Structures are given as structure tokens and as C-alpha cells.
Amino acid sequence: MAVDTVPTSAPAAAPDIIRRHTGGGPRRIAELAGLVITHGEGCDLVTDDGRRIIDFATAMGVAAIGHAHPVWTEAVAGQARRLAATVLHTPQQARYLEELARFTPAGLDRIALYSGGAEAVEVSIRLAQSYTGKRNILSFTTGFHGKTAGTRFLGGRFADERARLGIDYVHDVTYPLCTEHDAVDYNTCTDDGHQSLELLERKARETGDVAAVIVELLPGTAGNRPPQRGFPKALSEMCKRNGWLLIADESITGFGRLGHRFASDYFGISPDILVLGKAMGGAFPLTGVAAGGELWDNSLFAELSSTSSSYGANPLACAAGIAVLEIENAPGFLDNVRAVGERLGRGLTELAAASPYVRAPRGIGLMLGFDFVDPATGELADPQLRQTLFQRCLDAGILLVGDVSSVRLNPPLVLTPAEAGRAIDALGNALQP
């Protein structure tokens, strides 16, 4: 059966059916948008009534190579016809690991593959704890690392639940966000977040027994807000001085989003453990943990099968991952991210000057953001105004992660300059006074 003829329910009925049968509530952004998407083409999503919307949400950075990329589509479909799962070795897994080990930063060349982000974060923590023989993990209040039991207590998002349940191995401190610079002049930020460094040191003294610090170098869920630029380097040096492992959760920032392969390359640091995800599979569920052999071989993961999981490293996932690397390794890929990112960054700064609804434009590469504000009060937009502004953007043809007041823009990394221009025009139209 051809893909286009696979039966589905009538598109218009989809929202009701999803509301009726989904466990828990549906996604807020989907409910607010009220659209049904039938397919995607490049950087666009297409609705059931044929409208094209440029996709600056990309499923929170997952669809980084855009939709239906021919290299990826052929690779996944071809592999699906050959072999989708086995517990035995496959040439796809061998080739993928070899190529991925060349793609990840030097020294982080042993990689365990998984299918979920939280799952990979859990492994990174267990790796750090079992290697060091210590239990405490320092994290940052702006961090978001997933929703499973072990990860949701990292960062400040579910702090109440953590206090209620008495989880006591996670300790977080404020992340030093850059508030003085936009995407255009971020390079000139010279702050190093020394107050957060002092807090970290104090927290570590209080708790003792620190295994690792986990960080989202550029916090995504917290609004695509870059740190004070000197902080990652200072943090990395502090970790080295104190013998703490540094875990960089690059679920969103990895695979080119900042115009470099990884955010750690951008900031010039070498974490001990890298969490990989989202863009990695080009929308196929594929995540991973990269570290050096010294760590893996001296941890609880040294045993055979200890890193295995039902879906990790299946040949279909590996084929998807190989296709993503082929696309990302093509000449000019990262140059495009940087060039188009600069153009969008400039556009956002101009938008903030022209629109009373837009404040604090920010970001690096193609990980950008701004705040929706209420011109009447000067405060962040309340839910009703947010909904109006989000809807106006959709009507103008652009989907943002804009169901919150800290708006995120995570466009596909294959965005062309012309598409960036189209997006800026759409935002200008939608958010004019």
C-alpha cells in the first residue's frame, strides 16, 4: 500500500478523537493552534485544508532537517523494507557508531543509543554516579531534562514535587542568563556568571559527595535564553578543579542548532558526558549518551547488555541517524545555519524595535526567542493576549513555540535565506501594533 493511501480517520475529526482517547491532556500548543496537519514539505507544515505554515517549532527541534527530506525518507523507507529490529549486530549499527564517533567532540567516542531524551539523561546520571561512586547532582533552575522519575527533579520545573517526595540527590542553583544582549551582539557579552559559580561552590560544600553538574548550555524550554557568555567555560573549569563530571544535555543544542556541531564547541568546552537527541534521528526516535571509554569501562555499564534498551540501536534508527549525518556533513550545512541565523536574529531585533508586543529578542544560531508582552502593562502577556498573538502568527503563516510568553523559535536548520525573509515578514505582519 502506498504511503498516501494508508487509512486514517477523517482529518477534521482528529482533535475530538485525540481529546477523547489520549491519556492525560493533549498538548497545549496543539489545542491552542486548533489545526490538523496532514503532511510536511521541507520547512512547511500543510494543514488538512491545504494551508502552508512555516514550521518554527519543529516539534521542539526534532524536525531539524525539515519534513520529508529525500535523503532521510529514502534511508528510512529502504531500511524498513530490509530489517527494522534485531538483538544481533547489524552493519547499520556499526556504520552509524563509527560515523557518529567522528561527529561527536574528541574523546566522546563511545556512544550508547536510546529512543527517548529522558532515558538518555537517566543513563548519563547513572554513568556519572556509578563512575565517581558519589551521589549528588548539581543542576540549574532553568534546566529541563525530561519527565521520568530520575530526570524531572533536575532543574526547577518540578521543584514542588521534588520537595514533596523528598528527592535529595538533586540540588539546583540559578543559571546566569544573559539579559543585556540580543542575537546580534551576543558575541560582545563578557559576563561570566560569577554569582552562580559562587552559589555552585556553596551548594557543593553543603552537600558534599558531588558526582556531576548537568547543564543545558542554552536553556531551551526556559525560553531559548543564552547564558552569560563566559559562564560555560568558567563552569567547565570549576568542574575540573573540583573533580565533578560535567554533563552537557545537548538534546536541543546538538547537531548544528547553534551553527556548530554542538553548543560545547560553540562555547569552547569539553564536557565529560554529552546527552544527544531530537535532531539526531531527523524525527526518528533516536537519542544517545556519548562519553569516553574510561567512564563507560569503570561504571555499572561495563557489563554486557547494561546499556541495552528495546529500541536503542535498532537498524531503522541507525539508518535514520546515518541519513542525518550525511545531510549535516554536506558542505555548507553549518554555514547556512550561521548565515540564516544571523538574518533572523537581526530580524527579531528590528521586530522588537517596531512591535510593542515583542521584547528581549535573543538567541544563538537558529535557537532564538523573545518575550510576548502586554503594551498596556509592560508585563509579560497573560494567557489571553498570548493566545491572540500566537493565533495572529499562525494566521500570518508561521508556527512558533508561542503558547507561552517566553516564545521560542527553532526553525529547521535547512531554512533558506528566502524562507527566513518570509518568516520575518509574517512576524512583522502578525505583531504590528
Ligand SMILES: Cc1ncc(COP(=O)(O)O)c(C=O)c1O
Ligand atoms: C534539553 C532536554 N533534555 C531532555 C529532554 C527530554 O526528552 P524526551 O522528551 O525525549 O524525554 C528534553 C525534552 O524536551 C529537553 O529539552
